[in-house]
Amino acid sequence: MIQLTLKIWRQxxxxxxxxxxxxxxxxLSPDMSFLEMIDHLNQRLILAGEEPVAFDHDCREGICGxxxxxxxxxxxxxxxxxxxxxxYLRSYKNGDTITIEPWRSNAFPVIKDxxxxxxxxxxxxxxxGYISVNTGNAVDxxxxxxxxxxxxxxxxxAMCIGCGACVAACKNSSAMLFVAAKVSHLALLPQGxxxxxxxxxxxxxxxDKEGFGSCSxxxxxAAVCPKEISLQTISQLNREYWHQ
Amino acid sequence: MLNSKIPPVPLAEQWHTYQETxxxxxPANKRHLEIIVIGTGLAGASAAATLAEQGYQIKAFCxxxxxxxxxxxxxxxxxxxxxxYQNDGDSIQRLFFDTIKGGDYRSREANVYRLATISSKxxxxxxxxxVPFAREYGGMLSNRSFGGTQVQRTFYAAGQTGQQxxxxxxxxxxxxxAMGNITMYPRHEMLEIVQIDGAAxxxxxRNLISGELERHAAHAVLLCSGGYSNVFYLSTNxxxxxxxxxxxxxxxxxxxxxxCFTQIHPTCIPVAGEYQSKLTLMSESLxxxxxxxxxxxxxxQRPANSIPPAARDYFLERRxxxxxxxxxxxxxxxxxxxxxDAGYGVGNSQRAVYLDYADALQKHGREFLTNKYGNLFAxxxxxxxxxxxxxxxxxxxxVHYTMGGLWVDYELMTTISGLYCLGEANFSDHGxxxxxxxxxxxxLADGYFVIPATISxxxxxxxxxxxxxxxxxxxxxxxxxxxxxxDRLIQIQGSQTVTSFHQRLGKIMWAHCGIVRDRHGLQAAIxxxxxxxxxxxxxxxxxxxxxSLNPELDNAQRVxxxxxxxxxxxVDALQRQESCGCHFRSEFQTDQGEAQRQxxxxxxxxxxxxxxxxxxxxxxxxxxxxxxKFSQRSYK
Numbered sequence: 001m002i003q004l005t006l007k008i009w010r011q012x013x014x015x016x017x018x019x020x021x022x023x024x025x026x027x028l029s030p031d032m033s034f035l036e037m038i039d040h041l042n043q044r045l046i047l048a049g050e051e052p053v054a055f056d057h058d059c060r061e062g063i064c065g066x067x068x069x070x071x072x073x074x075x076x077x078x079x080x081x082x083x084x085x086x087x088y089l090r091s092y093k094n095g096d097t098i099t100i101e102p103w104r105s106n107a108f109p110v111i112k113d114x115x116x117x118x119x120x121x122x123x124x125x126x127x128x129g130y131i132s133v134n135t136g137n138a139v140d141x142x143x144x145x146x147x148x149x150x151x152x153x154x155x156x157x158a159m160c161i162g163c164g165a166c167v168a169a170c171k172n173s174s175a176m177l178f179v180a181a182k183v184s185h186l187a188l189l190p191q192g193x194x195x196x197x198x199x200x201x202x203x204x205x206x207x208d209k210e211g212f213g214s215c216s217x218x219x220x221x222a223a224v225c226p227k228e229i230s231l232q233t234i235s236q237l238n239r240e241y242w243h244q
Numbered sequence: 245m246l247n248s249k250i251p252p253v254p255l256a257e258q259w260h261t262y263q264e265t266x267x268x269x270x271p272a273n274k275r276h277l278e279i280i281v282i283g284t285g286l287a288g289a290s291a292a293a294t295l296a297e298q299g300y301q302i303k304a305f306c307x308x309x310x311x312x313x314x315x316x317x318x319x320x321x322x323x324x325x326x327x328x329y330q331n332d333g334d335s336i337q338r339l340f341f342d343t344i345k346g347g348d349y350r351s352r353e354a355n356v357y358r359l360a361t362i363s364s365k366x367x368x369x370x371x372x373x374x375v376p377f378a379r380e381y382g383g384m385l386s387n388r389s390f391g392g393t394q395v396q397r398t399f400y401a402a403g404q405t406g407q408q409x410x411x412x413x414x415x416x417x418x419x420x421x422a423m424g425n426i427t428m429y430p431r432h433e434m435l436e437i438v439q440i441d442g443a444a445x446x447x448x449x450r451n452l453i454s455g456e457l458e459r460h461a462a463h464a465v466l467l468c469s470g471g472y473s474n475v476f477y478l479s480t481n482x483x484x485x486x487x488x489x490x491x492x493x494x495x496x497x498x499x500x501x502x503x504c505f506t507q508i509h510p511t512c513i514p515v516a517g518e519y520q521s522k523l524t525l526m527s528e529s530l531x532x533x534x535x536x537x538x539x540x541x542x543x544x545q546r547p548a549n550s551i552p553p554a555a556r557d558y559f560l561e562r563r564x565x566x567x568x569x570x571x572x573x574x575x576x577x578x579x580x581x582x583x584x585d586a587g588y589g590v591g592n593s594q595r596a597v598y599l600d601y602a603d604a605l606q607k608h609g610r611e612f613l614t615n616k617y618g619n620l621f622a623x624x625x626x627x628x629x630x631x632x633x634x635x636x637x638x639x640x641x642x643v644h645y646t647m648g649g650l651w652v653d654y655e656l657m658t659t660i661s662g663l664y665c666l667g668e669a670n671f672s673d674h675g676x677x678x679x680x681x682x683x684x685x686x687x688l689a690d691g692y693f694v695i696p697a698t699i700s701x702x703x704x705x706x707x708x709x710x711x712x713x714x715x716x717x718x719x720x721x722x723x724x725x726x727x728x729x730x731d732r733l734i735q736i737q738g739s740q741t742v743t744s745f746h747q748r749l750g751k752i753m754w755a756h757c758g759i760v761r762d763r764h765g766l767q768a769a770i771x772x773x774x775x776x777x778x779x780x781x782x783x784x785x786x787x788x789x790x791x792s793l794n795p796e797l798d799n800a801q802r803v804x805x806x807x808x809x810x811x812x813x814x815v816d817a818l819q820r821q822e823s824c825g826c827h828f829r830s831e832f833q834t835d836q837g838e839a840q841r842q843x844x845x846x847x848x849x850x851x852x853x854x855x856x857x858x859x860x861x862x863x864x865x866x867x868x869x870x871x872x873k874f875s876q877r878s879y880k
Contacts, residue, residue, distance in 0.1 A: 031516045031629075039521055039743070046741050046787050046796065054795060056309060058482040060522045061623065063407055064313040079626075086626050111453060112793050119430070122310050126422035130415035131374045135294040135692045138368035142329060145383025155376035155401055158408060162312055191374050 002028050002094040006041065008053055009101045011110055018110070020099070034077065034087035035060060035067065055114040060085040062226060065161030068168070069114055070101040075165035075224045083163060083226040103164050105173035107211040118164050120210040121178060127206035128199040129182040131191050144190050154188040157181045159227040166221035166229075172213030177221035179203050180237035181229045187240055200240035246499075246851060246865045249653040250354040255870050259358045262654070263697055267704040274299035277703050278462040278711045280447055282434045282489045284311030284417065286410055286684060287667025288468030290691025293416035296425035298696055300703075303460055304417065305429045305449055307484055307798070312414045315470055315482040316687060319406025320527035320620065322388060322398035323370075323684040325363040330387055334395040336360045337871070342393050343682060344872040346572055347647070347675020348825035348839070349847060350502070353869055354654055355672045362689045367399055369692060373412040377401050388529055389570070390680035398681040403527050403619045409684055413691070432458070433798060434489045435729075436722045437465060437496050437663065444663035445713060448726045452798060455791040457723055459714040463706040464662045464699060467493060468691070471646035471668040473506065475806045475813065476758070477750025479643040480512060480525040486802040487809050490650050490669050498658040499851040499863060501651035501671035503809065504817035507678055507826050508759050509644035510576035513627055514596040523642040524627055526599075526620055528680040531569045531576075533604040533613070534637070536560050538588040538597050548590070548598055548636045559583055559597075574677050574826040574839075577641035581759045582837075584640070591638045598636035605633065641759060645683060647674040647826070648816075651851040651865070655698035656690060659851075662702060666690035671849065676825025730790045733800050738783030742800045745780050749803070749810055752776070757814050762830045766818040773811045774858060780807060812852060815860060822846045834876075843874050 003026045011018030023041055032040070035057055042052035058066040067084040071077035077087045092098065100114065108116040146154075158181070166177035183200050186192035192199075215234060222231040251258040251265075269277070277300050281292040284306040292304045306314060328334040339360040344351060367385070371377065377399050378386040387396040401408040420426040431452040438446040438461075446461035472487035473479035494500045511526045537556040544551060560579060561568040571579075580597050583589070590596050601613060610633060613621070621632045628638070650658045650665040652672055658665050667687040674682060713719070756769035780803070788794040823832040823839035824846070832840045841847075848864035855861055 029517055029519065032519050033521070033627075036519045036521050040519060043741050043743060046785060047739075049787070051787055052796060054793060058308060058313055058484050059315060059318045060483060061318055061524050062626075063318050063404070064308070064315070064482060065310075066308065066313050081622070082626060086623075088627070088629070090629055115793075118309060122312070122418060122421075122428075122430075125415060125418045130419045131372065132419060133369075133372045134297040135290075135369055135416075135696065136365075138365070138372035141327070141367045141371040141377075142384050144371075146379055147383055148379045148381050151376050151379045151383075154374075155378075155408070158374075158376050158401075158411065159404065161407075162310065185376070186374050189374050189376065191372055 002030060002089065002092070004028060004037070004089070004092060005097040007097065007099045008114070010053070010113055012112065014109055014111055028089055030088070030090040032089045033060070033085065034089065035085050037089060053114065054112040057085060062086040063161060065163040068103050068116065068163055068165070070103060070168055072099055075103070075168040076226055081226060081228045103168040105167050105212070107173060107175070108164060108167065118162070120212070121162050121164065121175070123210060124175065124179060124203055124206045125182065128195065128202035131186060132195060146190060150188055154185050157185040157188070157229060157233050160229055161227055163226060165224050165226060167212065169220040169224040170213065171218065171220070172216060174215045174221070175207045175212040176215040176234050176237065177225060177229055179207050180233035183240055184233040184236040187236065196240065197243070200237060204241060245863050246651070247653065248352065248865060249655060251654070255353060255357050258354055259361055266697065266701045269700045269704050269707065271299045273707045275301065276708070277301065277706060278303065279699070280460060280462040280465045281305070281468060282447070282466065283314065283468035283470060283669070284414070285314035285316035285468060285470055285667060286413060286687030287669070287691045288314070288466070289410065289413035289417045290688050291466055291468060291666055291695050292426055293413060293420050294692050294696045295699070296420035302420070302426040303429065303462065304426055305432045305434055307431065307433045307452060309430055311417055311428060311430065312411065314410060315485050316410045316684070317407045318482065319684055320403040320525065321390065321529045322400035322405045322681040323366065323409065324390070324397050324679070324681045325367045325399060325685065326360055326397060327364050327367060329385060330396045332395045334397050338395065339363060339397065341872060343673070343679060344675070346679040347677055348841065349675065349843070349869065349872065349874055350824055350849070350867065351673055351675030352849070352867060353872060358694070359673050359686055359689050362693045363685055366685060366688045366692060370409060370412050373416065375401065375408045375412045388532060390528060393679065400529070403617065406684060409688065413688070435492065435726045435801070437493050437660070438718050438722045439496060439660065440713065440716055440718045443661040446719060448719070448722045450726070453793050455789070455794060457726055459719045459723060461711045461713045461719070463703055463709070463711055464664065466664045466666060466695065467650065467669050468666045469669045471649070472806070472809060473643045473646055475749065475810050476643040476753045477746045478515065478520060478523050480509060480523050483522060486805070488802050488805045490665065491805040491809055493650060493658065493660065493663060495854050496660065498660045498663060499651040499853050500648070500812060501849050501851045502648040502816065503813045503852065504757065504820060504827055505647035505676050505825065506643055507573060507645040507647060508577040508641045510573055510580055510641045511599065511639045512642035513624065514591060514593060514638055514640040524623065525642070525644060526624060526637065526639060528573065530599060530617060530620060533616070534569065534599040534601050535603060536569050536597055536599055538583055538590060542587050548600070557588070572677060572679065574828070577759055578828060580641055596638035596640045599639045600636035601632055602636070645678055647671065647676065647678055651849065655701060656695055657702065664695060664699070666695060676827055730797065730801065733784070733804070734786050734790050734797060736781065736784050736786070738785050740783050740785060742784055742786065742796055742803050745776065745784060746803045746806070748776060749773070749807055753810050753813070757817050760828050760830050761817050763818065766814045769814045770811055770818070773807065773814065777807045780804065811858065812860060816850055816852065819862060820846055820850060
């Protein structure tokens with residue numbers, strides 16, 4: 001059993017001023033997940049008549065992209081290639097203090113406590129993050145061979161879960177890695193070619209419109225990406241953008 | 245009473261005949277017809293996108309912050325299709341037979357045959373959308389085999405097939421949002437169906453941010469809200485997955501079919517402690533190269549790697565030589581439970597068996613395993629702190645999928661006119677047990693191909709009719725029912741949290757309506773569940789207010805529905821006096837301990853009508869088999 005002290009950002013509404021509140025926790029199992037620790041705290045708060053901590057979470061296996069906590073100054077905590085829900089308390093030492101904040105970006109306004117509005121990402125996809133093919137038009141799946149290396153590279157970019165850690169880590173709040181992952185995924189496939197040139201421009205324009213900052217290539221996004229999307233996708237995006 | 249509307253022609257001609265003869269609607273008229281879609285997983289997103297492409301006006305709802313987060317995203321293993329790319333003898337008929345046999349003769353032939361027919365087109369469409377399926381070096385699509393089949397027909401994208409398919413459907417949906425054909429309502433939860441003149445004409449939804457109730461009208465409503473495994477509290481489903489949309493429909497008259505058919509997945513990470521909030525599945529594909537074993541000797545406490553091969557019991561290979569580690573899920577789950585019940589389990593809890601990759605590692609090398617299972621191995625290490633390249637995984641069964649759901653006819657319409665149900669939320673294709681890689685196939689078949697072909701047959705009667713009907717008294721009445729229920733919940737102010745009730749519900753269900761069931765246990769469970777429901781409505785404690793963001797209130801109303809569903813599941817399991825597929829009644833087994841069906845009495849779908857609290861009436865839909873012939877499943 002271990003003890004931890006949590007300093008959690010509490011903010012009742014989007015407009016309200018927020019502040020850190022400290023919660024000491026005892027009797028935690030090292031095999032408990034990070035979110036199970038927050039559950040545990042919330043059960044205690046509810047029984048004490050207090051408001052539980054609001055946070056987004058769903059699949060708890062690192063794939064839905066819902067969970068989004070800024071833990072000790074790093075999105076999703078210190079583990080490499082991991083989401084918040086995949087963190088376990090065995091990563092912490094007895095007596096540690098953990099500071100938990102929401103994603104901070106103008107384009108991701110806080111809704112409550114640790115919950116933010118990431119709908120800007122959906123609007124970026126709406127701007128062109130797809131291949132325009134209606135159901136019923138497709139030719140046989142094997143009619144276009146795609147080299148395994150090419151397909152694997154497209155897949156590596158397509159693994160993005162849209163959590164927003166890249167934005168949260170970036171000092172400019174840039175969404176370049178998110179946009180680059182989708183642009184690369186589709187640009188690497190033969191099916192993505194017809195819309196390839198306009199796609200990059202439209203998605204970048206929407207990114208700017210949403211209030212995300214510019215990329216200054218520090219690479220903090222790729223360093224914290226839970227799916228380890230490569231910084232090379234940003235080079236790919238820049239090539240796509242300039243060649244149009 | 246039940247009319248499943250199966251076209252009266254031979255099985256292989258039914259879908260074609262249906263499409264040739266169904267009523268169509270012109271593009272100009274489609275623009276004035278509105279459809280509500282609840283849920284944006286594979287079924288919901290594919291239906292919303294395709295119907296919008298056809299010209300209908302769509303309103304789509306999901307409780308998550310984005311449609312991309314629906315729980316289909318977590319499906320790992322793959323999607324089946326009768327492509328026969330491997331030239332190993334696959335065909336529509338074989339996929340059909342495997343699915344019927346896998347479902348232990350409790351699914352509807354017509355729907356399954358259609359599913360097998362459509363399967364190939366799904367792959368083609370997903371490839372066209374840019375889904376990066378795994379490929380061979382020559383550039384062709386790669387296949388793997390899955391439990392319950394002897395051909396390789398499963399298409400996959402590493403261990404993230406569900407994610408890639410869902411993102412394909414999500415992107416198609418977002419494209420239609422941009423074109424103005426879909427209005428998306430994320431962070432909204434449907435809390436009631438609105439019926440006018442016996443037809444579904446809208447919903448009451450709660451905006452989960454503001455807490456406000458909203459009225460939304462349409463000409464038809466599609467429930468694509470997924471399964472109800474979370475009735476067990478611990479399952480592999482996402483935390484938010486719930487039964488409320490279909491349960492509300494059920495209480496308004498939609499029949500609920502085969503509720504007790506719940507799939508227990510054999511390869512999950514074992515429970516670590518009381519604080520556990522959910523379980524994690526390790527894809528069934530892992531059984532392709534991993535070998536399942538326990539120590540041969542009771543009480544052998546040596547570390548796994550110190551136990552020599554001769555002292556290991558590879559019990560699946562021993563009991564089922566033909567299929568070995570690839571027996572269907574229900575058989576594997578039961579075998580694991582039995583061996584643990586007998587005291588051979590491993591790990592701290594003794595509720596686990598080993599899944600070992602040492603042989604595959606030696607034969608194929610580390611790179612082979614990394615390519616095939618890299619992300620699954622990493623996930624396992626993250627959760628348990630152990631490395632499967634070094635020590636065998638520990639696995640135990642967990643609830644994973646629910647075959648039961650709202651009863652639908654061949655057109656996917658429920659017993660409420662204009663209310664459709666797609667994907668895992670309906671009952672139709674998997675019978676008493678679903679084969680691996682068939683859920684993604686069914687969700688996408690329903691959404692991309694079935695509903696777009698069947699809905700016009702119904703909607704044609706609404707040509708020229710407005711959907712601006714939210715002033716109708718039926719909407720006001722439904723809204724006040726929802727408001728009263730939420731007020732009632734928040735005013736209880738008892739002493740126990742929602743989660744504590746959910747955990748107790750889960751324990752009752754797992755003990756009595758889990759891998760093995762019997763009359764005595766089910767009867768006891770029904771009593772316990774009725775008492776728990778009463779206690780919940782007297783003593784639950786919910787913080788906050790109705791008119792604000794309140795995740796505890798959202799959860800409370802979901803758990804209230806789960807408590808009622810749990811009772812119906814036990815009623816159904818009690819009534820079905822046979823063993824079939826996942827439903828194993830200990831009173832009905834062969835001398836070898838295998839499930840024994842009672843085809844004379846139970847070759848039917850049990851479709852339940854809600855009458856009043858604690859009271860349901862069963863309307864059986866008899867299952868007749870034209871092509872498939874009853875046989876005892878044997879995977880020996």
